[in-house]
Amino acid sequence: xxxxIVQIEGDDxxxxxxxxxxxxxxxxxxxxxVLGDPxxxxxxxxxxATGDHWVLTNLSGRVTYVxxxxxxxxxxxxxxxxxxxxxxxxEFARILVPGAQEALLxxxxxxxxxxxxxVETGAETLLAYPLxxxxxxxxxxxxxxxxxxxxxxxxxxxxxxxxxxRLKKYGLSRKAIAFQIEYLASRKLRIKDSSGEGRADWQxxxxxxxxxxxxxxxxxxxxxxx
Numbered sequence: 001x002x003x004x005i006v007q008i009e010g011d012d013x014x015x016x017x018x019x020x021x022x023x024x025x026x027x028x029x030x031x032x033x034v035l036g037d038p039x040x041x042x043x044x045x046x047x048x049a050t051g052d053h054w055v056l057t058n059l060s061g062r063v064t065y066v067x068x069x070x071x072x073x074x075x076x077x078x079x080x081x082x083x084x085x086x087x088x089x090x091e092f093a094r095i096l097v098p099g100a101q102e103a104l105l106x107x108x109x110x111x112x113x114x115x116x117x118x119v120e121t122g123a124e125t126l127l128a129y130p131l132x133x134x135x136x137x138x139x140x141x142x143x144x145x146x147x148x149x150x151x152x153x154x155x156x157x158x159x160x161x162x163x164x165x166r167l168k169k170y171g172l173s174r175k176a177i178a179f180q181i182e183y184l185a186s187r188k189l190r191i192k193d194s195s196g197e198g199r200a201d202w203q204x205x206x207x208x209x210x211x212x213x214x215x216x217x218x219x220x221x222x223x224x225x226x
Contacts, residue, residue: 004049005107008033009094022048025097025104026059039099048085052109055085056095066096074152129189129216133224136172137180137188142224143167144181145208145217157204169226181207189216 006015006023015023015032023032026044035044045065046057058065058079069075069090079086091111095104131138143163147156158166160174160181167177184207185191191206211217 002051002109004054007105009102009105017049019049019051022046035100037099052111053087053089054108055087057085058083063098068094070094137184139167140177140180141184141211142217142221145211149219
C-alpha cells in the first residue's frame with residue numbers, strides 16, 4: 001500500500017490519501033480537516049501523498065509548522081510560511097500547527113530499501129564510515145553525542161573529563177579518550193578542519209554533527225553507556 005493515513009491526535013476519524021491525492025487543513029468549514037482554533041489560518045496547509053513519502057505545503061503567511069518524528073531521536077523539520085511541497089520522509093509524523101489544540105498525525109507507507117545481499121560485480125564497495133560498534137572509540141563517540149540524542153536542541157559538547165566520568169566503568173584515561181577522539185576525526189569520520197577555531201572543541205562538534213547527520217549513532221546506542 002502506498003496510501004497515507006491522516007488523523008487528528010485524540011480523534012478516531014481518519015483520512016486516507018492515495019498517491020496524487022491531497023487534502024487541506026485549516027479553520028475554514030470548507031477544509032477537509034477543520035481545526036477550529038482562532039489562531040489557525042482559514043487555509044492553513046495542504047498534505048499530498050506521493051508514493052513512499054508525502055509533502056506538506058504551508059499555506060499560512062505568518063507561522064512555521066514543525067513536523068516531528070516520534071519514533072526517531074528527536075528528529076524534526078521546519079516548514080516555513082509559504083513553503084510549497086516540503087518532502088517528509090518519516091513513516092510516522094506529528095504536524096504541529098501553532099494555535100491548534102491537537103497535532104495532526106500522518107502514517108506513511110514503509111520505506112523501501114535495497115537488498116544488502118545483492119552481489120555487485122566489479123570492485124568491492126567500501127564503507128564510507130567503517131565503525132566497529134564494539135570498539136572503545138565508538139563508546140567515546142556515543143558519549144559525545146549523548147546530550148544531542150537526549151535533547152536535539154542541546155548545544156553541550158562534552159569535555160574529556162566529562163566523557164571519562166560517563167565511561168568510568170570502562171576505565172579509560174583522559175589520554176586514551178583524547179587519542180580516540182583524534183582517531184575518530186582523522187581515520188574513521190575523516191573530519192577536516194575548516195573552522196580556524198580551537199582544534200579540540202572543533203573536532204568534537206564536527207564529530208557530533210557528522211555522526212548524527214548520517215545516523216552513525218542513535219538513541220539505542222545509549223544502552224552501551226550503561
